[in-house]
Amino acid sequence: MTTASTTTIKKLKAKAPKKENAKAVKKTTVSSKKEKVVKADKKSGGEIVLRIRVRAYESKILDASVKQIIDTAIRYDAVVVGPVPLPTEIKKYTVNRSAFIYKNAREQFEIRVHKRLIDIINPNAKTIESLTNLSLPSGVDIDVKMM
Secondary structure (H helix, E strand, O other): OHHHHHHHHHHHHHHOOOHHHHHHHHHHHHHHHHHHHHHHHHHHHHOOEEEEEEEEOOHHHHHHHHHHHHHHHHHOOOEEEEEEEEEEEEEEEEEEOOOOOOOOOEEEEEEEEEEEEEEEEOOOHHHHHHHHOOOOOOOEEEEEEEO
């Protein structure tokens, strides 16, 4: 009776996957996913991308101008990725309140620069022309790069 139970246990252990093999299988699946991602990146290498970086002091004006840019791009059947919010740049300034007696009294001011990133993939000539003719509110800075 003990020999039969030990042989069935041995058979079950032989059928069960070993831990080392399971890890090896996981590693190969992860590497195959990485290879697929790399292949997809190589395919998209021939695409033209307009990278638009928009900056402004006020976030509401910035969001309105970004919406205007995206609507213009979509109107001419361009593929738009974004807007991606980039980290807000904060500049702080400390100023003396008084010049002579109350030297330790100080005021602090800050300027916040909000940023957004928009990618337009494979734009037409009409899309580029309409984006250059776009009138945006004052205080909005635009950087356009072709990649």
